[in-house]
Amino acid sequence: MSGFAPLTDEERAVYEWQIWVPEFGEAGxxxxxxxxxxxSRCGGLGxxxxxxxxxxxxxKLVIAHAGNVKPSDLNRQLLMTHDWLxxxxxxxxxxxxxxxxxxxxxxxxxENLSEVNAEQLVKQVDLIVDCAPLFPERYAMNxxxxxxxxxxxxxxxYDLEAQxxxxxxxxxxxxxxxxxxxxxxxxxxxxxxxxxxGTVGCMAAMEAIKVLSxxxxxxxxxxxxxxxxxxxxxxxxxxxxxxCAVCGA
Amino acid sequence: MKIKVEYTAQVKKAAGTGAEEYEIxxxxxxxxxxxxxxETHSTALKPLLFPDTEALxxxxxxxVSNEQVLWExxxxxxxxxxxxxxxxxxxx
Numbered sequence: 568m569s570g571f572a573p574l575t576d577e578e579r580a581v582y583e584w585q586i587w588v589p590e591f592g593e594a595g596x597x598x599x600x601x602x603x604x605x606x607s608r609c610g611g612l613g614x615x616x617x618x619x620x621x622x623x624x625x626x627k628l629v630i631a632h633a634g635n636v637k638p639s640d641l642n643r644q645l646l647m648t649h650d651w652l653x654x655x656x657x658x659x660x661x662x663x664x665x666x667x668x669x670x671x672x673x674x675x676x677x678e679n680l681s682e683v684n685a686e687q688l689v690k691q692v693d694l695i696v697d698c699a700p701l702f703p704e705r706y707a708m709n710x711x712x713x714x715x716x717x718x719x720x721x722x723x724x725y726d727l728e729a730q731x732x733x734x735x736x737x738x739x740x741x742x743x744x745x746x747x748x749x750x751x752x753x754x755x756x757x758x759x760x761x762x763x764x765g766t767v768g769c770m771a772a773m774e775a776i777k778v779l780s781x782x783x784x785x786x787x788x789x790x791x792x793x794x795x796x797x798x799x800x801x802x803x804x805x806x807x808x809x810x811c812a813v814c815g816a
Numbered sequence: 817m818k819i820k821v822e823y824t825a826q827v828k829k830a831a832g833t834g835a836e837e838y839e840i841x842x843x844x845x846x847x848x849x850x851x852x853x854x855e856t857h858s859t860a861l862k863p864l865l866f867p868d869t870e871a872l873x874x875x876x877x878x879x880v881s882n883e884q885v886l887w888e889x890x891x892x893x894x895x896x897x898x899x900x901x902x903x904x905x906x907x908x
Contacts, residue, residue: 612907700908725825725905750875750904752826752864757908790884792824793904794834797897803879803900806886 615768643761740807
């Protein structure tokens, strides 16, 4: 985005309730309007992250997700609809996001993030939200986050559990510090409820809003873990590895 | 002394429980305890924690009372500490 666009009267009316939030205000709303976010895969997590950021008035979203809508997407991928079964996921996502916020600029990429396209996708945005299921894709995103000095919000889920952290280049470690090697036991398909991905997706969107606007405290250097089976929440301090192959000195 | 061990995600599934207590000798390290956990659940959990070598698989994270501890840095446990063994999860 070129230049800094002030809020219009229409935007002041739409975002009135969040502009009332102390330490956010109109200045925070203007920062969101002028900010851009990459969401890699708009599935169970990414759909909710994108929807919340669109609702909050983010200026631009780049959404990357390959493939067509399948019946098994519909329990959690809230930007996918029955009438779009068999058609491209990013088209369904773009349509739903535009219904919610017609002012939003969307770059819909019908492919998953990879080593081939990561640099270009990350170059277009201020912040990345990693909602991808496979570690090679997450590592590609992480490398570009470090190289281009773009914050990376990491969210993940399994069963009724979820994990969330925020990496800020120069202030925290990175995904390769946390998980230096691809976990051998991880499978692309796993048990989960949409309400679990929705919960962590909302939290990830709030992390993005905080990083972009300067509001509150982020999960930098902290891993939030929770289990909705018994409603336990834990915040654990995580380490930066000095010998990290990606962000180490 | 007794130490509470908590499990997450696939580690929890393999252990068949979310948490259990272990009796360890004073002076035992975190690394001793994790080996003891693996031997207790040798069929399902040990292959996840120690798939190839004597070293913990690098994708498994350890926390002692909410602070991450690296496998390669031995830590002597103290009474009432809580150990969390975490396996990585992802999006989708």
